Amino acid sequence: MLSVDDVLAARDRVAETARHTPLDYSHTFSSMTGADVHLKLELFQRTGAFKIRGATNRIATLSEAERAAGVVTASAGNHAQGVALAATRAGVDSKIVMPEHAPISKVKATRNYGGEVVLAGQDYDEAAERAHEIEREEDRTYIHAFDDETVMAGQGTVGLEIYEDLPGVETVVVPIGGGGLISGIATALKGKDPEIRVVGVQAEGAASVPESLERGERVVRDEVRTIADGIATRTVGEKTFEIIEERVDEVVTVDDSEIAVALTTLLERSKIMVEGAGAVALAAVLEERFDYAEDETIVPALCGGNIDLNTLTNVIVRGLVETGRYIKIRTVLTDHPGALEHLVSVLSAQEVNIYAIEHDRTSRDVAMDDAEVELDLETRGPDHVEAVLAALREEGYPVEVLV
Incomplete structure (x- = not known):
């Protein structure tokens, strides 16, 4: 089985090509979680991800x-x-x-x-x-993407860097797709200090490892659906599963909404742009998917930053929706002069910013003397959303929340 010596040998081979990426203390996420959070910024690697190793x-x-x-x-x-x-x-x-x-x-x-x-x-x-x-x-x-010991050893150099840059590290949180990254990192860290905890994270829509660990054999999903395309595999490798069983302490999952929130929070608060797979480790920390102590030194591995701009747009919107910063609603107005103005005045009184309005007199879903209106609104959080909806309903508007 893969050993820490294999990872050490790999470090010499990859040194000229792969960068030693930064390990950055995060005031923002330490404050949000109560832990001592350091971000492994592997998104700054050549090609934007750890795979080059x-x-x-x-x-x-x-x-x-x-x-x-x-x-x-x-x-x-x-x-x-x-x-x-x-x-x-x-x-x-x-x-x-x-x-x-x-x-x-x-x-x-x-x-x-x-x-x-x-x-x-x-x-x-x-x-x-x-x-x-x-x-x-x-x-x-x-060249297998993950189920190859030489590939795993290369990925494990991420773990060596974490250990050397932060000797007091207690927990390292790593995304799992096929399992190559976490196999390498766990081998490196456990080889240096068996007390370091390694936590794996999968996207719920591509999670095969928790059930595989429960059964004691690899489970293959029929399909995968997640915004974290970098870890969207139906199962882990045979070799990586053996290492995960032996060297990974715990494996948890996060859903796409939680991934989107972690991604948008990173972008807004830390000015760091990651892809979906690069956000899952932080999402697991933010959502407390595993137990950790106050001031525990935790390193989420932000493993990639190669996000498609169209995907980024959708993920940002999803993140804003989940945090109560954006809402899309549908309502019905009596179709007479001033009706739309009154609706806008109700929203204005709630200090809502209107992104877009779509006014439709021809909808078959409403009476002939009514009009259907869809609005995209910028809000300030969940409490503000509830206040806006309550104000509209108080004025007699039937409101359907679309997103």
């Missing part, structure tokens, strides 16, 4: 024949970029299979790093099937 370590171990034949892999995006850049820097040809609906920004970045992109399948697992076909057809070496 494992890819570089694996490619460094290729034989001359394997280098000449080239490599192939499957990825939702971050591993794709890591393999593309690591292969290009090593002078190795790379072919990357990505799901058909992979974020455009990640597809473009992978191509810019020198990888040939093939789009195939609806998710990572289907993309991996096509990648293995290419492996056989073209005699390329398959």
